[in-house]
Amino acid sequence: MKIYKAAIIGLGPSGLAVNKILYGNGLNEIIAFESEDINKRDNIFGFWLTDWMRPFENIIEKKWYNWSIGNKNLDITHTSLDKPYCVISFKTWKKFCLETKNNIEIVNKKVIKYFPEQNYFKIITADNKIYYAKKIYDSRSTKEKKGELLQHFFGINITVEDNTFNENKLTLMHFTEENNILHFMYILPFSHNKALVESTVFSKDVFHTSWYRKKINDYLKKNNINEFKEQSSEKGVIPMFFAEEKRSVNSNIFNIGIRGGACKPSTGYAFSFLIKQIQLLKNSKKNYVNTHNFLERKMDKIFINYLKNNREDGKSFIKLASNLNGNEFQSFMMGESNLLTKLKIINSMPKLSFIKELFK
Numbered sequence: 001m002k003i004y005k006a007a008i009i010g011l012g013p014s015g016l017a018v019n020k021i022l023y024g025n026g027l028n029e030i031i032a033f034e035s036e037d038i039n040k041r042d043n044i045f046g047f048w049l050t051d052w053m054r055p056f057e058n059i060i061e062k063k064w065y066n067w068s069i070g071n072k073n074l075d076i077t078h079t080s081l082d083k084p085y086c087v088i089s090f091k092t093w094k095k096f097c098l099e100t101k102n103n104i105e106i107v108n109k110k111v112i113k114y115f116p117e118q119n120y121f122k123i124i125t126a127d128n129k130i131y132y133a134k135k136i137y138d139s140r141s142t143k144e145k146k147g148e149l150l151q152h153f154f155g156i157n158i159t160v161e162d163n164t165f166n167e168n169k170l171t172l173m174h175f176t177e178e179n180n181i182l183h184f185m186y187i188l189p190f191s192h193n194k195a196l197v198e199s200t201v202f203s204k205d206v207f208h209t210s211w212y213r214k215k216i217n218d219y220l221k222k223n224n225i226n227e228f229k230e231q232s233s234e235k236g237v238i239p240m241f242f243a244e245e246k247r248s249v250n251s252n253i254f255n256i257g258i259r260g261g262a263c264k265p266s267t268g269y270a271f272s273f274l275i276k277q278i279q280l281l282k283n284s285k286k287n288y289v290n291t292h293n294f295l296e297r298k299m300d301k302i303f304i305n306y307l308k309n310n311r312e313d314g315k316s317f318i319k320l321a322s323n324l325n326g327n328e329f330q331s332f333m334m335g336e337s338n339l340l341t342k343l344k345i346i347n348s349m350p351k352l353s354f355i356k357e358l359f360k
């Protein structure tokens with residue numbers, strides 16, 4: 001009977017990070033279970049360059065020092081020279097995390113359940129096979145919560161005529177006016193003729209792909225981009241609520257990634273936070289770490305409740321962006337804002353609605 005040092009359930013970015021950051025330099029034998037074909041996964045992850053992400057600078061695919069937030073009437077441009085917006089693709093992250101000294105065996109199977117037996121775990125897969133490991137790193141996504149907000153999006157990678165895009169500035173949020181939902185376009189210009197153009201919604205229900213496609217086409221037309229070639233697409237649904245599983249009483253079970261509470265629900269950013277989470281776990285004796293501190297979580301909760309209970313069309317985001325400079329804005333997005341920035345953020349928000357949410 002072979003007992004692995006650790007079992008990783010799910011080879012999304014957090015499972016991959018466990019292999020690289022926790023076990024990459026040792027000679028331990030690790031087993032990883034993944035129910036999907038991750039070689040087909042192809043999407044990119046954006047984040048601002050925080051100190052904890054600097055070790056991964058070499059695999060960053062592109063950095064933007066300028067970004068904009070606006071609507072048809074107003075456009076706020078932010079600049080940050082030392083903490084730019086960056087992207088890493090899933091494919092690059094996967095390659096980087098699997099190029100390690102340790103031995104990782106990848107099993108393309110769904111895990112049905114696991115439970116402790118003596119001083120290890122018995123893991124059962126869909127084909128009724130049994131595996132054993134001393135520790136479990138579990139990244140299986142948690143169930144949806146009815147009535148909670150979701151961030152859902154669909155985007156296409158396109159090529160267009162030369163010199164169409166300004167490759168030095170990304171569009172972080174361009175809000176469009178919709179009935180009862182918050183919708184914005186997110187444009188990542190990789191070069192003057194290549195970009196990811198994404199339609200994103202904050203609402204309780206996910207839409208059919210045709211809905212986002214229409215928004216993308218409308219946006220492109222408005223910007224005089226009438227001809228383009230679609231190279232690939234990506235879509236996703238991210239919880240806008242704290243989606244972590246209860247921490248396990250068994251100290252050898254680690255909930256990781258979104259399941260472990262890495263996502264910042266008010267923004268949907270999770271990639272760099274799940275890396276921070278694994279880095280924190282490396283230096284902790286516990287099976288749980290707080291990726292987001294108490295105050296950040298509290299502010300997130302108030303903000304999400306505000307979004308849930310009010311008709312927001314993006315104006316609060318634009319006001320927030322206009323009251324902060326680039327460094328302050330990125331520190332807020334990355335959960336590193338200081339007290340002064342926090343006060344500026346609170347001051348930017350619609351007072352009465354926020355006070356109501358504070359006392360709920």
Ligand SMILES: Cc1cc2nc3c(=O)[nH]c(=O)nc-3n(C[C@H](O)[C@H](O)[C@H](O)COP(=O)(O)OP(=O)(O)OC[C@H]3O[C@@H](n4cnc5c(N)ncnc54)[C@H](O)[C@@H]3O)c2cc1C
Nearest residue numbers: 010012013014034035045046110111236257258269270271
């Ligand atoms: C298209 C897309 C774009 C995104 N862009 C950004 C971004 O720009 N910036 C950002 O910060 N965040 C972004 N996110 C959000 C977040 O970073 C991702 O959702 C990220 O993938 C979360 O990583 P994870 O490891 O927690 O979970 P997942 O990526 O969901 O990984 C879990 C893995 O477990 C596998 N699995 C599930 N159940 C089982 C089972 N029973 N047995 C075996 N395997 C199982 C799944 O197939 C999956 O591969 C994006 C998300 C998506 C979907």
